[in-house]
Amino acid sequence: xxxxxxxxxxxxxxxxGEEDCPIPDLAKEEIVCAGPLRYSLxxxxxxxxxxxxxxxxxxxxxxxxxxLERFVHTIRVADFTIHTELGGPETVDLDPYLxxxxxxxxxxxxxxxxxxxRVCPRPFQQAERTSDAEERKPDWSALDKLNLE
Numbered sequence: 001x002x003x004x005x006x007x008x009x010x011x012x013x014x015x016x017g018e019e020d021c022p023i024p025d026l027a028k029e030e031i032v033c034a035g036p037l038r039y040s041l042x043x044x045x046x047x048x049x050x051x052x053x054x055x056x057x058x059x060x061x062x063x064x065x066x067x068l069e070r071f072v073h074t075i076r077v078a079d080f081t082i083h084t085e086l087g088g089p090e091t092v093d094l095d096p097y098l099x100x101x102x103x104x105x106x107x108x109x110x111x112x113x114x115x116x117x118r119v120c121p122r123p124f125q126q127a128e129r130t131s132d133a134e135e136r137k138p139d140w141s142a143l144d145k146l147n148l149e
Contacts, residue, residue, distance in 0.1 A: 001094045003043060003050070005086065012044035021058070022099040031106065034059040034072045037098065041080070050092050053081040058102050064112035067122040071112040077101045 001019050021033030041054035056077040061070055082097045113120040 001039075001098065002091045003052075003094060004091050005045065005050070006090060008043055008045055012042055014040075014042050016040045019098075022095055023058075023060075023102055030063050032061045034061045037102070039080075039098075045086070049083055049085050051081075051083045052094065052097075053079070056080050056098060056101060060106070062107070062110040064120060065109045066111055066120050069112060069121075071110075071118065073107065073110060073114070075102055075105045077105055 007013070016039065018036035018038050020036060022037055023031065023033065026032075035058075038057040039054060041052050043050065043052045045051075056075075058075045059072055060075060062073050063070055080098075080101055082094070084092065084097075086092070107114065111120060112118050
């Protein structure tokens, strides 16, 4: 998304709309966009810098780490904010900033049941802990046999 600086009025500019997916190169990581990037941004220029804040929403198709099935997850960035110094060109490309916030909000371990609309066929199970009575005693016998002299 390129912003033409001369088109921003003194009192700021509000933009809403859709753009192409900012993360198309992640297909090799099995992360595929499932729709356009939706944005609602307020922009302005102040003291030689461009500022923008607003919200982003991007649907991506991921693989569940538990059942290995594909599912659609919506990445929401409610507080997108940038402040960048203006260097010279009449346009500023916001794509690197949009891409960074989308990537930072990708789940590290995606699970298909995360958003509540689905039940994973392989539910998460924590390892069972043994009770205090069943806990193993430390085995120091190998160190007791060690001759340090």
